[in-house]
Amino acid sequence: xxxxxxxxxxxxxxxxxxxxxxxxxxxxxxxxxxxxxxxxxxxxxxxxxxxxxxxxxxxxxxxxxxxxxxxxxxxxxxxxxxxxxxxxxxxxxxxxxxxxxxxxxxxxxxxxxxxxxxxxxxxxxxxxxxxxxxxxxxxxxxxxxxxxxxxxxxxxxxxxxxxxxxxxxxxxxxxxxxxxxxxxxxxxxxxxxxxxxxxxxxxxxxxxxxxxxxxxxxxxxxxxxxxxxxxx
Amino acid sequence: xxxxxxxxxxxxxxxxxxxxxxxxxxxxxxxxxxxxxxxxxxxxxxxxxxxxxxxxxxxxxxxxxxxxxxxxxxxxxxxxxxxxxxxxxxxxxxxxxxxxxxxxxxxxxxxxxxxxxxxxxxxxxxxxxxxxxxxxxxxxxxxxxxxxxxxxxxxxxxxxxxxxxxxxxxxxxxxxxxxxxxxxxxxxxxxxxxxxxxxxxxxxxxxxxxxxxxxxxxxxxxxxxxxxxxxxxxxxxxxxxxxxxxxxxxxxxxxxxxxxxxxxxxxxxxxxxxxxxxxxxxxxxxxxxxxxxxxxxxxxxxxxxxxxxxxxxxxxxxxxxxxxxxxxxxxxxxxxxxxxxxxxxxxxxxxxxxxxxxxxxxxxxxxxxxxxxxxxxxxxxxxxxxxxxxxxxxxxxxxxxxxxxxxxxxxxxxxxxxxxxxxxxxxxxxxxxxxxxxxxxxxxxxxxxxxxxxxxxxxxxxxxxxxxxxxxxxxxxxxxxxxxxxxxxxxxxxxxxxxxxxxxxxxxxxxxxxxxxxxxxxxxxxxxxxxxxxxxxxxxxxxxxxxxxxxxxxxxxxxxxxxxxxxxxxxxxxxxxxxxxxxxxxxxxxxxxxxxxxxxxxxxxxxxxxxxxxxxxxxxxxxxxxxxxxxxxxxxxxxxxxxxxxxxxxxxxxxxxxxxxxxxx
Numbered sequence: 001x002x003x004x005x006x007x008x009x010x011x012x013x014x015x016x017x018x019x020x021x022x023x024x025x026x027x028x029x030x031x032x033x034x035x036x037x038x039x040x041x042x043x044x045x046x047x048x049x050x051x052x053x054x055x056x057x058x059x060x061x062x063x064x065x066x067x068x069x070x071x072x073x074x075x076x077x078x079x080x081x082x083x084x085x086x087x088x089x090x091x092x093x094x095x096x097x098x099x100x101x102x103x104x105x106x107x108x109x110x111x112x113x114x115x116x117x118x119x120x121x122x123x124x125x126x127x128x129x130x131x132x133x134x135x136x137x138x139x140x141x142x143x144x145x146x147x148x149x150x151x152x153x154x155x156x157x158x159x160x161x162x163x164x165x166x167x168x169x170x171x172x173x174x175x176x177x178x179x180x181x182x183x184x185x186x187x188x189x190x191x192x193x194x195x196x197x198x199x200x201x202x203x204x205x206x207x208x209x210x211x212x213x214x215x216x217x218x219x220x221x222x223x224x225x226x227x228x229x230x231x232x
Numbered sequence: 233x234x235x236x237x238x239x240x241x242x243x244x245x246x247x248x249x250x251x252x253x254x255x256x257x258x259x260x261x262x263x264x265x266x267x268x269x270x271x272x273x274x275x276x277x278x279x280x281x282x283x284x285x286x287x288x289x290x291x292x293x294x295x296x297x298x299x300x301x302x303x304x305x306x307x308x309x310x311x312x313x314x315x316x317x318x319x320x321x322x323x324x325x326x327x328x329x330x331x332x333x334x335x336x337x338x339x340x341x342x343x344x345x346x347x348x349x350x351x352x353x354x355x356x357x358x359x360x361x362x363x364x365x366x367x368x369x370x371x372x373x374x375x376x377x378x379x380x381x382x383x384x385x386x387x388x389x390x391x392x393x394x395x396x397x398x399x400x401x402x403x404x405x406x407x408x409x410x411x412x413x414x415x416x417x418x419x420x421x422x423x424x425x426x427x428x429x430x431x432x433x434x435x436x437x438x439x440x441x442x443x444x445x446x447x448x449x450x451x452x453x454x455x456x457x458x459x460x461x462x463x464x465x466x467x468x469x470x471x472x473x474x475x476x477x478x479x480x481x482x483x484x485x486x487x488x489x490x491x492x493x494x495x496x497x498x499x500x501x502x503x504x505x506x507x508x509x510x511x512x513x514x515x516x517x518x519x520x521x522x523x524x525x526x527x528x529x530x531x532x533x534x535x536x537x538x539x540x541x542x543x544x545x546x547x548x549x550x551x552x553x554x555x556x557x558x559x560x561x562x563x564x565x566x567x568x569x570x571x572x573x574x575x576x577x578x579x580x581x582x583x584x585x586x587x588x589x590x591x592x593x594x595x596x597x598x599x600x601x602x603x604x605x606x607x608x609x610x611x612x613x614x615x616x617x618x619x620x621x622x623x624x625x626x627x628x629x630x631x632x633x634x635x636x637x638x639x640x641x642x643x644x645x646x647x648x649x650x651x652x653x654x655x656x657x658x659x660x661x662x663x664x665x666x667x668x669x670x671x672x673x674x675x676x677x678x679x680x681x682x683x684x685x686x687x688x689x690x691x692x693x694x695x696x697x698x699x700x701x702x703x704x705x706x707x708x709x710x711x712x713x714x715x716x717x718x719x720x721x722x723x724x725x726x727x728x729x730x731x732x733x734x735x736x737x738x739x740x741x742x743x744x745x746x747x748x749x750x751x752x753x754x755x756x757x758x759x760x761x762x763x764x765x766x767x768x769x770x771x772x773x774x775x776x777x778x779x780x781x782x783x784x785x786x787x788x789x790x791x792x793x794x795x796x797x798x799x800x801x802x803x804x805x806x807x808x809x810x811x812x813x814x815x816x817x818x819x820x821x822x823x824x825x826x827x828x829x830x831x832x833x834x835x836x837x838x839x840x841x842x843x844x845x846x847x848x849x850x851x852x853x854x855x856x857x858x859x860x861x862x863x864x865x866x867x868x869x870x871x872x873x874x875x876x877x878x879x880x881x882x883x884x885x886x887x888x889x890x891x892x893x894x895x896x897x
């Protein structure tokens with residue numbers, strides 16, 4: 001499984017070394033690029049499995065790199081941002097990035113994000129588009145019947161909760177921004193929609209993660225959005 | 233237009249005064265005075281004395297007066313306008329008050345017109361102000377027959393008719409009263425004062441001298457005709473009557489004239505009082521006004537009251553003309569404000585710092601008069617006076633100009649005040665920043681020394697170390713780097729403080745998620761860190777939501793938990809929880825450590841305070857954490873407090889406003 005090919009786009013040499021060293025130690029194959037232009041070129045010629053993209057590049061804006069790659073490919077992109085402001089992360093996610101890492105990040109964090117993304121890739125490969133079931137750990141969604149079970153027990157979800165869960169499930173492993181979710185569910189993105197979203201997510205999470213030992217299905221990214229995790 | 237120099241700009245000792253009038257020869261006087269001012273390197277003031285009579289000036293005279301004024305101004309004169317009945321007195325007063333050294337007069341005002349006209353102006357002025365030079369300019373003969381002409385407007389003729397009626401009624405009453413006295417056989421000397429009283433009443437109730445004089449003559453005639461023997465003839469038997477008539481006439485005329493003069497004085501002083509009141513009010517209002525817009529508004533409203541016409545203001549915004557605000561008269565609110573064309577005139581006035589528009593030489597076709605609000609060659613805006621339908625008495629009336637000047641002064645001092653305040657806030661922020669930077673750079677040095685030193689050791693002699701030592705060095709580097717990371721998080725929160733205030737991005741947040749997120753970032757040293765869920769999630773529907781800046785509140789909880797970890801021995805239980813308390817959410821971080829001694833409690837929230845606890849790893853205490861936490865909580869409108877836990881330990885708790893979310897189904 002650890003044979004994924006990763007394109008590392010980072011202009012700062014020590015951080016690039018840290019990342020490549022970590023990747024090498026965990027048997028990933030990698031290629032590197034230090035500018036946005038070369039990143040787009042490498043992505044096109046080598047077609048990597050995952051892109052690790054630093055947003056602060058010397059030549060072009062990281063978001064533009066995402067947009068260009070997205071024009072032909074859905075390859076997972078994990079952005080790395082040094083700024084604490086959420087806005088550039090949100091911009092990158094809305095432009096099509098799958099996940100983000102904030103500097104300073106730990107090696108564990110980096111590896112965890114890669115694993116999440118790989119699982120997402122595996123899930124995408126395993127499921128055909130017309131699949132009428134979704135299985136994630138104990139969670140099972142029967143799209144055709146419109147019913148959700150957790151550990152064989154049927155969950156009673158409101159229509160909105162069900163829609164939310166389906167949206168999250170279809171994008172398992174991907175961080176969805178508040179704006180993206182509210183637009184998908186309500187077609188609008190007012191402040192009140194985002195506040196409602198927080199309440200629905202909180203109640204949905206409580207239904208999914210009832211016990212203290214229950215696995216975490218939905219991850220909250222404060223100020224950014226939510227992500228459905230693939231539970232083994 | 234020539235650049236206008238003011239008296240203050242010139243350092244000369246001489247101060248030259250020339251009097252403005254509507255006379256055609258006045259231009260010559262102005263030219264001469266200006267040349268003298270240049271020759272003496274002195275300053276030059278042109279004075280116009282407004283008398284009660286100058287209100288009924290003919291149109292051509294008014295035109296000439298304005299032309300002369302503009303000329304004087306272009307020649308570099310300061311224009312002054314004073315009001316009074318007696319021109320000489322006013323000039324003399326002005327000379328004394330303004331420190332005039334040279335007075336320039338024209339010939340026409342120096343020669344007697346008639347044998348009995350008052351002594352010439354120059355002589356009377358000389359009498360009143362003996363210590364100044366008076367220069368007399370020869371006057372060309374063509375001007376000698378010039379006299380200021382009065383015109384009588386239809387309104388005045390109409391009031392003339394009513395004056396005649398009043399006079400007739402009073403004279404009739406007086407004559408009837410006189411006849412009554414005669415019938416009652418009163419002495420004649422009782423009747424004469426009745427007529428004088430009649431003339432006095434005529435002077436009081438009618439306007440102008442004519443009625444008084446005619447009334448005086450008529451009363452003598454009536455007295456002669458009705459009340460002296462033989463009655464109903466113009467003959468008089470008594471040899472003393474001619475003397476009685478003469479004295480009576482003289483008394484009546486003098487009384488009438490005096491009464492008239494008094495009336496004029498009252499009118500003038502009432503006007504002056506009204507203007508002083510408006511000036512005083514303006515002063516008061518301007519000193520209370522806060523902000524440039526309010527200052528301009530007060531000015532416009534006072535001018536509107538004073539002049540009885542619409543006033544528009546244009547504020548100055550970064551050297552450019554701002555949007556026009558028009559204050560129309562209450563009884564004609566639909567009157568159009570100055571349009572785009574006039575805006576160009578306003579723009580010119582602002583940039584040239586000279587007046588323009590109606591009754592000036594620049595853009596005279598404009599319907600507004602544009603006055604720049606100028607002080608010390610800086611224009612703070614433009615005030616436009618609506619000249620449609622009204623004619624300003626004296627074009628640049630002194631009160632108008634002083635109000636505009638007051639306005640400029642007020643704006644200037646407001647801006648100065650604002651600048652000073654901003655500078656003070658900047659200085660305070662700079663001080664805070666400097667303190668922080670000093671503390672931070674000090675606290676950065678310790679871990680950086682450890683990181684770079686340890687890394688250096690590994691590079692040089694890593695191979696010679698035994699595995700255990702190496703692991704210890706690695707761990708030290710990692711721990712110090714972790715500490716730097718948490719410091720950076722706090723610095724980011726500090727960077728949100730601007731102008732002494734925390735900038736918040738508020739949104740409703742589920743409290744449980746915030747606590748969970750915060751806990752992810754706290755690393756205990758064998759501490760039992762957990763969330764107390766008793767009040768967070770009992771029952772299905774009870775979901776605590778609070779309005780907050782999630783990033784900052786998470787930072788507060790992290791700091792409080794880190795603090796608890798730092799100051800308690802390993803293995804201590806640390807609980808984080810929340811509950812609802814009325815309209816607020818109470819969040820607490822509770823430990824069962826040794827607690828904080830009472831004498832230290834007042835200081836824990838002070839910046840840079842690190843306590844004296846021996847458990848604390850003091851070299852890594854910025855002391856910034858709790859102070860920052862309190863700032864963040866206060867910015868949310870809550871309060872961070874510390875109390876003792878039972879039986880030992882401490883509880884930090886803070887409140888946030890609770891939030892009810894309207895669910896969007």
